[in-house]
Amino acid sequence: MALHDILFGPFPLTLGILSISLYWVLWYLRRGKQAQAQTQTVTDGPPFYPFDPAALDRKEPYFTQSETPILTFGNSMILPNRYAHEIRNNDHLSFRDGLEKDFLTTVPGLEALFTGTFHNDIVWDTASAFSRQISALIEPLSTETGIFLQENWGDDAEWHSIPLNDSMHLLIAQLTARIFIGEELCRDRAWIQLDISYTAHRTAAIKELPQYGRLIPIVHWFLPSCRALRACVRAARPFVERVLEARREQAQGQGKKQRESIDALSWIDGVAGRTKYDPTLTQLRLAYAAVHTTSDMMAKVVAAICEHDELIQPLREEIVAVVKEHGWSEAALAKMVLLDSVLKETQRLEPLASFTLSRIAREAVVLSDGTRIPKGTQVRLTTDNMWNSSVYPDAAKFDGYRFVRLRDQDTATGTATATGTPSGGLSFVSVSANHMGFGYGKHACPGRFFAGAETKIALCHVLLKYDVELVDGGLAGAQTDGMMIWRDKRAMLRVRRRSGEIEV
Numbered sequence: 001m002a003l004h005d006i007l008f009g010p011f012p013l014t015l016g017i018l019s020i021s022l023y024w025v026l027w028y029l030r031r032g033k034q035a036q037a038q039t040q041t042v043t044d045g046p047p048f049y050p051f052d053p054a055a056l057d058r059k060e061p062y063f064t065q066s067e068t069p070i071l072t073f074g075n076s077m078i079l080p081n082r083y084a085h086e087i088r089n090n091d092h093l094s095f096r097d098g099l100e101k102d103f104l105t106t107v108p109g110l111e112a113l114f115t116g117t118f119h120n121d122i123v124w125d126t127a128s129a130f131s132r133q134i135s136a137l138i139e140p141l142s143t144e145t146g147i148f149l150q151e152n153w154g155d156d157a158e159w160h161s162i163p164l165n166d167s168m169h170l171l172i173a174q175l176t177a178r179i180f181i182g183e184e185l186c187r188d189r190a191w192i193q194l195d196i197s198y199t200a201h202r203t204a205a206i207k208e209l210p211q212y213g214r215l216i217p218i219v220h221w222f223l224p225s226c227r228a229l230r231a232c233v234r235a236a237r238p239f240v241e242r243v244l245e246a247r248r249e250q251a252q253g254q255g256k257k258q259r260e261s262i263d264a265l266s267w268i269d270g271v272a273g274r275t276k277y278d279p280t281l282t283q284l285r286l287a288y289a290a291v292h293t294t295s296d297m298m299a300k301v302v303a304a305i306c307e308h309d310e311l312i313q314p315l316r317e318e319i320v321a322v323v324k325e326h327g328w329s330e331a332a333l334a335k336m337v338l339l340d341s342v343l344k345e346t347q348r349l350e351p352l353a354s355f356t357l358s359r360i361a362r363e364a365v366v367l368s369d370g371t372r373i374p375k376g377t378q379v380r381l382t383t384d385n386m387w388n389s390s391v392y393p394d395a396a397k398f399d400g401y402r403f404v405r406l407r408d409q410d411t412a413t414g415t416a417t418a419t420g421t422p423s424g425g426l427s428f429v430s431v432s433a434n435h436m437g438f439g440y441g442k443h444a445c446p447g448r449f450f451a452g453a454e455t456k457i458a459l460c461h462v463l464l465k466y467d468v469e470l471v472d473g474g475l476a477g478a479q480t481d482g483m484m485i486w487r488d489k490r491a492m493l494r495v496r497r498r499s500g501e502i503e504v
């Protein structure tokens with residue numbers, strides 16, 4: 001064979017292509033191992049900045065034509081808050097298509113969110129069903145919070161340090177697991193870690209995949225985050241199957257209907273009946289919707305309370321008075337209006353993200369002012385009314401009593417008095433165009449009632465049982481990547497056990 005043939009003939013060329021491909025495959029596999037070893041922190045990604053609501057205060061009149069621009073990038077539009085009423089329930093703007101685009105729900109490997117599947121669709125029904133039985137959730141959520149705090153924050157009456165975000169993440173993962181999968185696994189560290197890692201790897205995959213465009217169907221097989229995600233699902237299966245098998249046997253033995261149980265695992269199994277479905281994906285899908293969202297809320301509200309420690313005593317007094325009168329009940333949670341206001345004010349200033357209502361136009365849509373949304377365009381809405389001083393006076397300032405006062409005014413006058421604010425929408429779980437922390441319209445978060453009860457119960461325990469303060473306020477500020485908003489991951493809490501006024 002001539003040298004030319006050896007170097008340039010089809011055989012060496014094929015070999016060359018193969019070895020280059022093999023090199024990249026091995027490189028991905030090696031990185032995949034590293035990613036699997038990681039648990040939950042994914043530090044790569046776009047840069048982030050301190051989040052400053054004062055810089056976003058546009059002070060515009062509510063619902064009028066204004067200067068706030070509509071931003072258009074390719075086939076994506078960012079609409080200002082004033083369009084909320086027109087976007088929220090427009091049937092040509094698809095919530096499901098928005099979800100598919102944002103969460104890549106059609107990519108193999110990300111099956112948990114595949115649309116049209118039982119394990120995906122049941123999540124909405126589960127969140128709604130459990131939101132309707134809050135009173136049955138109070139005792140297990142309260143007991144579980146007590147167990148978590150005892151094990152993780154302890155009885156030490158001397159100050160000791162706790163990582164804010166991680167501790168809230170573990171607490172909410174345990175509480176949520178108590179309701180979604182039950183007592184067998186909610187305190188199992190391995191299960192909790194899988195629950196948390198699944199969301200972290202999925203988030204990383206969703207960030208990384210879009211850059212590969214049409215190659216996504218191939219690349220996802222090698223991308224470390226996708227491989228780690230699949231590894232999580234594989235590891236989770238034996239946990240879920242073991243518990244579900246035992247439940248089914250127990251239910252048969254007792255001749256009971258499984259849907260009487262309080263946990264979502266059994267409830268969903270009862271709803272599924274003879275439908276074949278994947279219980280592991282259902283559990284991971286539920287955790288994906290519920291855990292990081294609520295733990296982010298908890299970290300923000302605990303930090304806000306520490307930053308405004310004049311609220312601690314009135315909050316304690318409210319909790320004690322209400323629980324003494326109503327016991328641990330749904331009515332008691334509803335009566336904690338200051339706690340509710342503090343949660344809502346925290347979410348007003350630091351929502352999960354500065355955009356919401358991600359939708360895709362299935363048909364061209366013309367808005368009332370003539371703005372045209374072409375077919376196929378992805379629209380998102382900014383939540384800028386939450387930081388607008390003409391809607392919320394002195395908007396950049398945290399005011400724990402803001403929603404207590406607005407409620408009082410609402411009761412006294414029949415209408416809320418924040419400029420143009422429609423009546424209602426003043427409790428933590430209610431949604432309005434001026435406060436879209438849980439979205440707005442018919443697709444607003446169905447799990448918000450669950451999240452409201454869970455955060456209130458957890459805060460009651462924290463406030464009555466512990467003195468809390470931030471170790472270094474400078475390391476606990478809000479940050480953003482332009483879209484998501486979170487508390488600095490370095491934030492540390494100092495806590496010490498106190499003797500509570502009442503037993504919780």
Ligand code: HEM
Nearest residue numbers: 124127289290293294297357438439440443444445447451
């Ligand atoms: C403080 C905690 C939470 C926040 C801030 C939050 C926020 C949101 C937001 C902004 C949306 C999108 C609404 C829209 O586009 O119109 C949403 C959707 C949703 N949320 Fe929540 N959520 C929280 C907790 C929960 C919990 C605890 C559950 C489950 C029990 C849950 C289940 C869902 C579901 C099923 C959807 C529909 C989208 C999907 O299928 O993923 N959320 N949530």
